Amino acid sequence: MASEHQQLLIHELNHRVKNTLATVQAFTTQSLRSAMSLGEAREAITARLIALAKAHDLLTAEKWESADLSRIVSDALCLHNADRQRCRWQGDAVRVVPRTALALSMMLHELATNATKYGALSNETGAVSVSWATVEDANDPYEAGPRLTMHWRERDGPPVLPPTRRGFGSRMIERGLANELGGKVKIFYEPAGAVCTLDIPLEAS
Template sequence: MPADIDGIPTAAELPVVIHAPYGGDSATLRQVLTDAGFAAVAAGDLSEFQALLRADAGLLVVSQEGLTEKSLSLIAEMLAQQDDWSELPIIVLLDQALHLNKAAGRLLELMPRSKLIIKQRPVHPAELTTSVDTALRARRRQYALARYIAHQEELRHELNHRVKNILASVNALFSLTRRNSADLAEFSQEFAGRLNALSNVHSVLFNVDYGSVRLTELVEAILRPFNTEDVRVVATGPDQRLLSDPAQKIALSLYELATNAAKYGALSSSEGAVGVKWSVESGTGGDSFVLDWSESGGPSVKPPSRTGYGTRFIRSAAHSLDGEANLEFTPAGLQVQVRVPARSVLDR
């Protein structure tokens, strides 16, 4: 059997439960299967068989003598508790004297939702081990199918969550841009730019399957349009990985800062420059992720007469991550520090 893949049990992790109460049949069957490399466990009596029965068994091997009303009732009860994807393989060993078709029909009635395999005794050890191996392979495929179904369900919920987030982001961008635009032309330009930034963020996140994203890659995607032939924006920091939701908030915050710098700040002047750096700082309350934005060389800056969309968005984004954003409009240029708990943003 192949090794464990993506949480699918190996053959050694799927026990073969044996119930053959006549003479030394249980011990013999267990020895045959153990020698072949299977994890076989034999029930000494009915109470032990009941204790061994569980839904995660690899398969059951039951002899004719073990097919009592009580044991069949226990098996039926366990089968009824299976997950929807599960059909437990059951190998039944019957005497040649029995009418197999009749016996099979009766067993199928008593053991629904099982993969019934009937063998006539005497069974050669090689035939038995081959049947057990085939049954365990089928059992592993059931686990693989269950994992696939669970993954698809997870993706469906993730897609629903992502679509809602995107629509909420677009709605927020629309509302806030409208409130801060003087006319339709300004609104169109600002809204299109912010949608493009949002698109860039999702392109980066899509390439990593909406898991985590490298911060350097995200910063590069957002700030690339603001760098001319001379590098105007310099980003430095450790190669951290961000969780996808915080990554979107941080990326859009950077876009707002870069847009503001291009319109009014350091990037509006040929001599201006921006430094972006990030780090992780230790503290008594735990590690903090710190992002600094520093402008220099641009026109003299003074605090705005009203709080604009960008400022509100940055503060709101930091607050949603259990942190805070501090913006200082110094004459030399805008200085911003965003500080949030590392656990809120970093994929560790």
């Protein structure tokens, strides 16, 4: 029995390591490809590694069983020195499984990075609000079960213009995250500020 349990733990560890290495490989390759200089690439890769490590720390403290969504959001924003006066978050008490926690942590990191460089957190007056809720979808039998909806909204930052090309962060959020979590993620560049909406199945933790 102990041997079977040990083998299960080893298998789980191997799975986590492979997923983590795949994530690191993806954002390293894309960071090098899209950066204007090696210095910019180094900065982007380092920041993404720190965000990933922070998410791993949170999951390790929770024995890799689940993570509190409010903590995930606060950790992501605090990495960018965003204070409570300019960044507010609220939502249902939700715990998410490890793979969802990691994916959401990276999504929030990319959004916060963009807000710090170009958006609402790049000036002295802008603000960010993050809200989420759990909903039951009873209309679609194929999508039965609880879902998580999340809204990221920026305001009072510099005037927003749609980008001429999608950067790695936007592509990772809209395509990679949606595929990883089996949901829908969209970014809108509204004049008042960037908006990101997320709708994903909520796996039992």
